[in-house]
Amino acid sequence: MGFLSALRSVKIGKKLVFMNGYPYPFNFNKGNSFFRSLHTGAAALYLFSMLVMALIFTHPLYLLGLSLAIVLAAALAGGLKDLESFMKPGIVMVLLIMGINLLGAGSGETVLWRSPLLPFFGRAVFTLEALCFGAAMGIRLLAVLGIFFLLNVMVHPDRLLRAMSLSASKSALVVSLALRLLPGTARRLDGIREALIIRGVVVGEGRFKERAQKYMLMLGNLLAFSLEDSFTLAEAMEARGYGGYGKKGRSLYRRERIRPRDVLIGGCAVLALLLSALAVNTGAGSFSYYPRLAELVSSPETLYFFSGIMFFLLVPLFVGWGWDRWHYLKSKI
Amino acid sequence: MGFVYKRLLMGAAVLLTIFLIAGINIKAPSPGLILIIAAAAALLFFYLIYERGKASSKEIALTAVLAVAAAAVRLPFVFIPGLQPTTFLVIVSGRALGCRAGFMIGSTAALISNIFLGQGPWTLWQMLSWGLAGVSAGIIDRVTPGMGRVGMTLFSFLWGYLFGWIINLWHWATFVNPLNLKTLLGVFVASFLFDTVHALGNGIFYYLFGDGIYKMLQRCRRRFFVEVLPLSPDSTR
Missing domain, CATH: 1.10.287 (Helix Hairpins)
Known part of the structure; x- marks a missing residue:
């Protein structure tokens, strides 16, 4: 990851726009305004549930579904090009992850290639299972990167800090x-x-x-x-009175209001999270890579849970899409 | 103030509960998630200490200014992967101003520089690593107050590797299977070059500039932190 952040730093270069007087690599003024209008807590909860999902699922179907939701959200927020440049250093990392997984895993049964004797590593065995696991972990890495990209374009740093200052x-x-x-x-x-x-x-x-x-x-x-x-x-x-709160403590002014859309997005995030927990703990969301690759859909529950999770992840995106098109909807939420 | 702690603790409790309910599969817990929980808890702990402490306006302003300097020196070097003068500045600040300020300077430098460079999964780990660099420098100054230039240079050099290893650890636990020494070494080898550049940069920066900046910060500390002594009865006459 140190490698990834180092590469990213190089990639960012001088492509900066100015937001509220300071340079920022992402432009908030394009795309759908729905996500930017969300309460910071609701947006954070949605992204947080996505992050937990990315970390608990090893099933390729669930990881791909999550990635699809991320790409759709990025497209809706008008940041597909930015997403691409954000992800580019991640591609190198994906290859590296696949390489390390291939090198370290000798437990797969479907041998693709046996290397000659190597110092320290001995005879490395490259298996199909390790290759598939590496690919799934690559998707996981890209999903995690995509979630942080969404955080960058959905929540302005000032609003995040304002939320932080409450506690x-x-x-x-x-x-x-x-x-x-x-x-x-x-x-x-x-x-x-x-x-x-x-x-x-x-x-x-x-x-x-x-x-x-x-x-x-x-x-x-x-x-x-x-x-x-x-x-x-x-x-x-x-001079402006810092530290002189008196006995009552400092006063707070809450500028952000919780609206119906925030409850909707927050609710969807929590439900998706709960379904994910159920899916992982019942085994429907798990996938066995070793010693042999399991079936992609081993039981109907896998598909039921997958559909439920995708439904709760996509509803906010659908509402966001409608936000720009149906004024009635916009006025009501 | 009780209000602040209550909120912080409630936030932490909610965060951990959601994580635990949602994420941990009893049969096979996700190591990446567990490490994130541990890192978030460590950060919360240090932030709680900072919130509980009696930070004056001067201490807050000084911490903010040094965090900015630490973040600003990172920006001109983004084109050289691995070279991050932020680490050495955080170490000097932690040594001169103590553990609490050192942690705050390190973690804030990571957070604000990433606002310009892009937040990512690395932000949490950079905040923790630079924060810990500041804390450890503060501890070193307490344990061995007279540590010389060579010792501190070595300490800064080691932090170049430690910084990379802390970040790599999560990467290894989250994206690699099986979790054994071979794969761990594979991950460390992949970032070895960048870590070495970081470590060498730290060492050189500290050796050349560390003591000068340390003296500057100590002078500033003496200027800022005033101890008000009660008047003795004799002095009022």
Whole structure:
């Protein structure tokens, strides 16, 4: 996963849009507005139930169904292209997962290939079962990535922080302050670099040691400025009454309302989650890869549970699709 | 304040209950899910400690500013996979300001830098890993206050690997089967190059800049954290 996040960082590059004054890799202003109009808790519950499903199911049918729901949700939110670029580094990871599963699993019965003797690993046996398990885990990885992509496009960070501040005020304050300060800090970093260039210190040129020294000069200046800023910031907070709550504690203003659509989406998420738990615990949602691949649909219950879960996952998407087309529906939920 | 704890605990309880009811198959529990529960619980624990502590406006502002600096230094290096100066800055901050601030700086840096780079399954693990880097640096400073540059460089170097291993552990438990030493090594080998770049970067950054920044932060700490002493009867005369 470290490998994946490293690759992703490279992939993001400079493709950033500006949201509320700070750069953000995803555009909130396109696609269906239904998901963005949801209460943060309802959206989070829907995505959370999807995440749990992705982690508990090993059955390829359930994983594929979940992936379908994710792709449809991304298409509805107008982010199919963004989803594609978000997923690209994941493809490399999928291949890696398949490779590691192939290398480590000798318990399958359908042998595809036996390698020559390798140091430490001995004679690696590649089996069809391990290949299929690797592919299913690849789908799981892509599903998990897709769920986080949906989180990025469905819930604005500001709203997430606002929801967080209800219970964890100090932590949320630290994160909110940091979020607001980051664009200014990035600009200041640019300013320091330009000032250094004017004084003849070209950051990024010279041998490694010279570059490092110049970088340190820049970082030192940035830190010195930032630490001074923090002093001013603290005084500004105190001047605005931070910490002086009195006996009643701090007051809260809830801007978000729970609407019928939130109850609907939240309800569907909980029901889908419960059905998934039942499916896994009764064995209908489980799939045996070793020693031989089991039948894809071993019992009718597998299909019943699958249909139920898909129904509860797709209802929110259907409502979201209707949100833009039927004004009556929009006015009622 | 009781209100805050109640909410935090209720949130944690609801989260864990849903996870446990929905996710854990009694016959074959999902290791990936169990690890996520453990990581979320660890993060909640540290956040609870931060919420319970008497953080002044100065401490909050300083933590936020250092978290921004730690996140900002990550952004220019996104093009070199693995190289993350954030780790060394979190370690220096944790050493200079203590475990609580170190954790908060590390976890916040991960969270806000990922707002710009994209949140993913890695966010939780990065928050935990950088948070723990800050906490461990705070502990190191308490246990061995006079640890020299070489010792801290080695410590930062090791955190390059530890950071990768913590994240890899979830990856291994979630996507790989069977869970044995061979597959674990396979996962570690896959990210070895990136982890090594990270570790080397940490070591070099700390060796070159660590002590300078540490002194700067300590000075700032002395300036910010004022202890108000009660007046003695003699001084009022």
